[in-house]
Amino acid sequence: MSRADLARQQAELLQALLADGPAPSGFDASRLRVEANVLRRKHGRVLAYQRPELAEELGERFGPLFAEFSASRPKKATEHSHAYADEFVTWLIEAGHLPKPKRGLVSRLRRRA
Structure with a gap:
């Protein structure tokens, strides 16, 4: 098998696991869905x-809201988890699940650190 073929197969598997892509040839689609859900829960943990303050603020809503977010915007394999967390927070605010931050709050918090 050539490197190009292996790279293509790996990309197809990642697409199936991280982005709800179709199951690659030779893989059981239902088992891949189970694994994809496990990875999403891991990303949520x-x-x-x-961001413990975020998990505390959302309480029991955290898991279902993260599942909704990650189903529509899966984490990319090359993406840093902090950037993904920032996108989740932005999504929560835009969807009305969290209040919009007050002006200057971020800069005040950074000065304290």
């Missing part, structure tokens, strides 16, 4: 660890 990492995000909750990185």
